[in-house]
Every structure is written in structure tokens, then in C-alpha cells.
Amino acid sequence: VLSVVALLLAAASCRSQTQSFSPQPAPQILQQLSGAGRIPISHVVIIFQENRTTDYLFQGIPGADIAKYAIDSEGDKVKLKPISLGTPWDLGHTHYAFLKDYDNGKMDGFDQGLPPKRHLRPFGRGLDSELYPYHEMAKEYVLADHMFQSNQADSFPAHLYIVSGTATDAVIAPYHVSRNPHDRITGKGIAGGCDAVKTAYVETIDPRNASPGPTPFPCLDRPVLSDFLDGQGVSWRYYQAHRGAGDWFAFDAIRHVRYGSDFANVVSPPQAILGDLSAGRLAGVSWVTPAGPWSDHAGGGVSWIRGPAWVAAVVNAIGTSKYWKSTAIFITWDDWGGWYDHVPPPIKNAYELGFRVPLVIISPYAKKGYVSKKQHEFGSILAFTEETFGIPKGALDATDRRADDLMDAFDFKQRPRSFTRIKAPPFSPSTGDNAPDIDPE
Numbered sequence: 001v002l003s004v005v006a007l008l009l010a011a012a013s014c015r016s017q018t019q020s021f022s023p024q025p026a027p028q029i030l031q032q033l034s035g036a037g038r039i040p041i042s043h044v045v046i047i048f049q050e051n052r053t054t055d056y057l058f059q060g061i062p063g064a065d066i067a068k069y070a071i072d073s074e075g076d077k078v079k080l081k082p083i084s085l086g087t088p089w090d091l092g093h094t095h096y097a098f099l100k101d102y103d104n105g106k107m108d109g110f111d112q113g114l115p116p117k118r119h120l121r122p123f124g125r126g127l128d129s130e131l132y133p134y135h136e137m138a139k140e141y142v143l144a145d146h147m148f149q150s151n152q153a154d155s156f157p158a159h160l161y162i163v164s165g166t167a168t169d170a171v172i173a174p175y176h177v178s179r180n181p182h183d184r185i186t187g188k189g190i191a192g193g194c195d196a197v198k199t200a201y202v203e204t205i206d207p208r209n210a211s212p213g214p215t216p217f218p219c220l221d222r223p224v225l226s227d228f229l230d231g232q233g234v235s236w237r238y239y240q241a242h243r244g245a246g247d248w249f250a251f252d253a254i255r256h257v258r259y260g261s262d263f264a265n266v267v268s269p270p271q272a273i274l275g276d277l278s279a280g281r282l283a284g285v286s287w288v289t290p291a292g293p294w295s296d297h298a299g300g301g302v303s304w305i306r307g308p309a310w311v312a313a314v315v316n317a318i319g320t321s322k323y324w325k326s327t328a329i330f331i332t333w334d335d336w337g338g339w340y341d342h343v344p345p346p347i348k349n350a351y352e353l354g355f356r357v358p359l360v361i362i363s364p365y366a367k368k369g370y371v372s373k374k375q376h377e378f379g380s381i382l383a384f385t386e387e388t389f390g391i392p393k394g395a396l397d398a399t400d401r402r403a404d405d406l407m408d409a410f411d412f413k414q415r416p417r418s419f420t421r422i423k424a425p426p427f428s429p430s431t432g433d434n435a436p437d438i439d440p441e
Contacts, residue, residue: 051337083124090299091338149354165398175213193252312424319419379403
């Protein structure tokens with residue numbers, strides 16, 4: 001298996017950056033690894049929300065490793081206080097902020113540098129009145145309480161990781177994208193991707209020693225999971241708020257997708273998935289990113305609290321469709337957003353892994369009320385998807401190689417569970433609800 005994977009990766013790396021990647025696993029390997037008859041899943045839905053930690057979102061889940069108190073930068077014990085999703089302020093979540101918050105594993109730097117009147121902002125837990133749809137999903141299905149962000153930075157690189165398993169390419173390697181894009185002229189944050197303004201750039205880091213690297217234009221090129229799905233004849237869609245540049249629009253930042261025929265699979269607005277489900281057009285693999293007010297991102301104010309209703313709308317649409325018995329849904333968050341979490345991440349190198357982010361797994365084959373204690377990361381979702389569709393695990397030669405495959409969350413021998421609708425506020429998208437072009441840092 002490893003020799004075949006190596007050949008696939010070598011072939012992909014030799015292609016021009018403007019050509020389409022179309023890796024073709026050998027038939028004998030597909031026969032060994034295919035999910036047909038072993039994994040009764042033919043649809044994977046990856047819902048990628050914004051900027052929350054496990055301690056913030058999942059207080060009170062039985063069996064989950066959740067803290068009620070934090071240790072601040074003065075060494076004092078601080079009780080986590082109820083804070084709404086709809087805060088009018090955001091918290092720092094750059095790579096620099098990670099290092100500050102992490103504080104060499106002491107996990108006590110989240111408030112460091114904040115003025116006294118803002119000292120308690122990072123030490124929040126969500127309101128049950130807002131989060132009950134998420135809690136219902138976790139209690140009925142699976143919550144993974146040792147899921148970690150693969151990288152130690154903000155949204156633009158995190159979104160590259162969820163489609164490619166990393167945030168680099170052959171041009172900038174071994175350096176990885178380590179921050180959201182900025183403008184060379186103004187120095188201000190700016191939307192990323194191949195559609196970014198020509199003066200956009202991203203900072204990079206060498207994961208081996210943390211040294212800074214080149215500052216390329218935010219349009220990279222390397223194999224992505226969709227290349228292997230294409231090779232298997234598996235349909236896919238990436239749902240996003242709008243076309244053009246944006247920190248949450250991963251495939252806009254992958255050159256051969258952005259300028260190739262596959263870009264037709266990038267769909268906007270996000271709620272188009274609800275129409276696709278109703279019309280019987282659910283793809284084999286769907287990435288679902290939100291519009292701003294539904295994203296759980298802090299800083300938008302009281303109108304930005306519709307994340308749980310949005311996610312529940314997607315889950316309920318799948319659960320009441322013909323696709324329920326063949327679907328695995330993974331709901332996770334792209335980074336910690338600066339919010340406190342008490343579990344030190346397992347450090348792989350100078351840029352991986354990041355803080356805990358929640359992961360909820362929903363499927364008719366998901367274990368009921370199960371809290372997964374195994375170590376997971378974004379590459380785990382990619383690995384599950386690879387194995388489900390007969391792609392060799394680790395085909396991306398990135399975090400999908402080292403990560404587990406989330407199989408502990410499932411019992412594929414059990415009779416498929418019937419779906420019970422998730423209780424949630426009505427979800428109704430409003431005109432003009434767009435994700436921000438820039439993810440505030």
C-alpha cells in the first residue's frame with residue numbers, strides 16, 4: 001500500500017501547478033481498502049464552523065472532559081462565566097496568540113496583555129439557551145473531546161488543512177502558511193485566495209524550528225482530497241457564502257481547482273445544500289462553511305447567534321432525507337478563536353497541533369451518547385473519508401497519514417438508527433448574510 005501511495009504522490013508532485021491532479025489508485029489497492037460492504041457510508045458531510053473551544057461549547061455533557069474553571073496569567077483560579085455567542089468583540093487567534101495562550105504548556109496565557117477591564121473575556125462558556133441544539137446532538141450521538149485543530153493559527157490556513165491536510169505546497173515547502181492574508185501596502189488584513197488583490201501575502205513558518213519563511217501570494221497548489229475523489233468518481237461540493245476572495249474559501253486558494261473545471265463544484269450560498277438535499281442531489285462529499293451570522297464567530301454582536309440553528313437545519317434536512325442511512329456528518333470548528341480551553345495540545349512540531357476544538361459525529365451508525373477519548377485532528381476526518389471511498393489512508397501525504405480514522409465513534413454492525421429531529425430555533429437566512437471577506441484576528 002505504501003509503495004502505491006508513494007507513486008501517486010510522486011506523480012502528483014511532478015504535474016504542473018496549473019494542471020489538474022487526477023490520482024488513480026491501483027485497482028488491487030481499491031479492492032483491499034474500499035468501503036463497499038465494510039463501511040455502509042456513501043455520503044460524508046463536513047460542517048466547518050468558526051472559532052470556539054470544547055470548554056466553551058459543551059459544558060455539562062456527561063463524561064466529557066470539560067473545565068468549569070481556568071487559570072489566568074497571574075496564576076489565579078477563574079470561574080468560566082456565561083458569555084453569549086453574540087459578543088460584540090473578538091479575541092486574538094493568530095499563531096502569536098497561540099504561543100501566548102499556550103505558554104509552554106501551562107495554558108495560562110489567554111488573558112495575557114489584555115487591559116484589566118477585559119481580563120475575563122477569554123474565560124467564557126456558552127449559554128445553554130443558545131447552545132441546546134449542539135448539546136442535543138452531542139448527547140444523542142458522539143462528542144469527541146480530544147479533537148485538536150491541526151495547526152496553531154487562524155482561519156485561512158485552517159481551511160486549507162480541512163481540504164488538503166496541510167497548508168503548504170511544493171513552492172514554499174517546508175514552510176507552512178501561518179497567518180491570515182495581509183496587504184503589503186497597508187499592512188491590514190485582507191481576503192485570501194487566488195482571487196485576492198495582487199498585493200496580498202501570507203506569512204509562513206518552518207514547522208521544524210519556527211523560523212519565518214517567505215511571504216507568498218495566498219494562492220497555493222498541491223493535491224487536495226477532491227483530486228482523489230475525482231479519481232474515484234465520487235462527487236463533491238464545497239458550500240461557501242459567495243464567490244471571490246475570502247479566508248473561509250479553501251478551494252479558491254488552490255490554484256488547479258480555482259482555474260480548473262472542478263471549481264464548478266464550489267457552490268454559494270451555503271444554504272444551497274438544503275435545496276440540493278430536497279432535490280436529491282447530495283454529493284458524495286460535502287464541505288459546508290457558513291455565512292457570518294451563522295458561523296459562531298465572535299465579534300458580530302447579537303445578530304450573530306444563529307450557528308446552532310443553521311447546523312441543526314442542515315442535520316435535520318439530512319436526517320429526514322433519503323440519505324440518512326448512508327451518511328456520516330462531522331461538525332467541527334476551524335480554530336479556538338482565543339477562547340480558553342484547559343487541555344494542552346499534543347505538540348508535534350513548531351506549528352502542529354493546535355488547541356482543542358469540538359467535534360460532533362452524527363450518523364445512523366454513530367454510537368449513542370458516546371464521548372470519544374481518542375486523539376483526533378482535522379486529518380482524522382480526511383482519513384475517514386479516504387477509507388470510506390477506497391482511497392489509501394494518507395494519500396495526501398499530510399496530516400491524514402498520522403491521524404486516526406475516527407472509527408471508534410461508529411458501530412457499523414448495529415442496525416441503522418432512526419433519526420429524531422434536533423430541536424432548534426427556526427433557521428431563515430436573510431438577504432445580505434455573507435461571511436466576512438476577512439476573518440478578524
